[in-house]
Amino acid sequence: MPPHAGPIANVSSSPYAPKYTDSLSRLTNWSIIESTLREGEQFANAFFDTAKKIEIAKALDDFGVEYIEITSPAASEQSRLDCIAIANLGLKAKILTHVRCHMDDARIACETGVDGLDVVIGTSSYLREFSHGKDMERIIKDATEVINYVKSKGLEVRFSSEDSFRSDLVDLLNLYKAVDQLGVNRVGIADTVGCANPRQVYDLVKTLRSVLKPTTDIECHFHNDTGCATANAYAALEAGATHIDTSVLGIGERNGITPIGNLIARMFTVDPDYVASKYKLHQLRDLENLIADAVEIQVPFNNCITGYCAFTHKAGIHAKAILNNPATYEILKPEVFGMTRYVSIGHRLTGWNAVKNRAEQLGLALSDDDLKAITGKIKKLADIKNQSMEDVDGLLRNFHAYKVAGDHSAIEQLLVLPEAAAAAAAAATPEAVAA
């Protein structure tokens, strides 16, 4: 879809969407090029046999990604056979393979049955020569031959530079303009070394957008060496990029690229309905577990959405607010992703509103003063060791039973605190700790 075709879709379905978007923005109209089977195969631990590749391709397709990119058939004989196998699975997703701008590779790739070729200038020396004006004809000659050949076969073709953010801007624009004239479907920008930052990405994509035909798509590929691969993808879409390269958990060369789960978390905040309409979000965790098992890694504790504590709330003030209205501290809805919220209350940072909520869940009627006294006791115990939910429940149930029985001395015994701890407990109210 041409990016300049008209005003962009209304993004008001989320309070986190930009208040005003500019005419270039593709924040609500973008596609994923899922590269777990290409970039991901370059991950240190990755070795996918044919059966595993097919399992991954089917899982990605079922999840809903628009494109699946696979390793070049020129890499090895098995790579070629796997390429043919995946291209002929009859998936909904389009299948791409990633090849150098050489006729040898293009011929092999076009015989595999893929839907398109992601063509890359395979050596940065090309660009270096280009920058000295020496080899313009050679690039154009190679590109013309390859692009015309791929198009003659009725396949999609993308043309990308490598290490785009360390290349001379004028060289880059000349190159992209030339291949655009040759009729490529997409051009690609690659932050091959992970050096780019979001404002730089925004500026380059915006400039590139103004050089290309309106119907030419822009694909972006970001490495994560300095932790910006997700934010860079977002900045690219703000500036008019149309396709983002991802891999599951971000696996790839070195510490990898934009993780598909991160991109989804980021874009969900802009337009949850659009994202939910494209992808089966409750399958994200299974998809990540499939890859984690295949390459023998653990899902990082701090993974967006599916990290094991991504929806765990602990600080007193957070727990209180979450219990009143989850939206106060959650911008992603755990249930949409098949996850559950957990409010942790058995620790020294707890607050009495969280304890009150737990008492209500247990059906125990206790006054605010009672609950504040119990909270003081929890804090004292938690100063020694975190308390489990069972510990907290036991304390609440015992207190309630003594209360019903009118056994004031048992209650006193239950709450007994040394003087210093009592003073601290009195001072500690639920808002004592904030984000």
Place this chain on the structure above:
Amino acid sequence: MPPHAGPIANVSSSPYAPKYTDSLSRLTNWSIIESTLREGEQFANAFFDTAKKIEIAKALDDFGVEYIEITSPAASEQSRLDCIAIANLGLKAKILTHVRCHMDDARIACETGVDGLDVVIGTSSYLREFSHGKDMERIIKDATEVINYVKSKGLEVRFSSEDSFRSDLVDLLNLYKAVDQLGVNRVGIADTVGCANPRQVYDLVKTLRSVLKPTTDIECHFHNDTGCATANAYAALEAGATHIDTSVLGIGERNGITPIGNLIARMFTVDPDYVASKYKLHQLRDLENLIADAVEIQVPFNNCITGYCAFTHKAGIHAKAILNNPATYEILKPEVFGMTRYVSIGHRLTGWNAVKNRAEQLGLALSDDDLKAITGKIKKLADIKNQSMEDVDGLLRNFHAYKVAGDHSAIEQLLVLPEAAAAAAAAATPEAVAA
């Protein structure tokens, strides 16, 4: 240091630094407020006893962080005692504690011996009321009392809002201007829910900078729910923020905040000498391991710098370029961080230049044709199973020995390939796979 004091430092020591920086930029003049002992204590798994807190504080201090933020002494009695213990260790880093804008908390905190208080408006209802114009006097009254009290004790004071990116801009600016007039040292912006994106951060910080006195510092705190905490920190510094909150490995509420290692990776690309002059970078891995052990998590496989494959290169074209010049695919120098580079060659994506380099390391003289033949064999074997470095070395040594002995039939035997694999190997050259 006032941000408008003059032209910013020359940032040309890195080719990845912005070509032109604006006058607001603090990319080469910023400080860390390390919050592993405050935000980090809100991580689901965290329970630090006194000895562990002291060990962590000393490790952070030795690493070189400018500030260490610790849990409010009002949270529990042990928290108060720990606050006193850490404040009296005599560390080079300044010690801050994080308290609500209440006189009760301020009094307790000022008795602990800390260097400063990070004061936060503890409930977002404050701001909501403020936004309806109802409670301006109450905020100003509370803030005046607390700020004057803390200043009368000779301590630093920071005043922060909560959930700044979902607050009304005019309310925020009114609030910050008011506390600025009261003489705070720093104001704080907090993306409490992790909804912010870099352009939004840049705009808010830039606007805030224009409202405050030039001598008032700006501290920023970013949660990582949508994977942008590192890029947001960078955008904040671009716009004139002076202090970034971090924790080791990013531990904190939910999936945490800006990890100190990510921030260092990001900022190292801008000015490596400045970053190396402030922090003992070769201790980063030990610091992360200390925290990972304390909260019983694994360092994520994709962690910046210290992730176990952050400096592993695999694709043929990458391996070739890295062997020629590491800077082609590495923007961080592994040796600076006590890490080592690893070029993986025993897989189907390998290239003959990488194999040639290994032969040279082993002191084996082989022709390019020999090396291409051996590379074909490695690809064939790796199509079945990844080959270890020992496997590759064995193949090279055997080939070389047969060559020296003139045993052509042994070489033929060594390289024997079925026809299909031979064809693929012939097609596969080192640039067959690119980033």
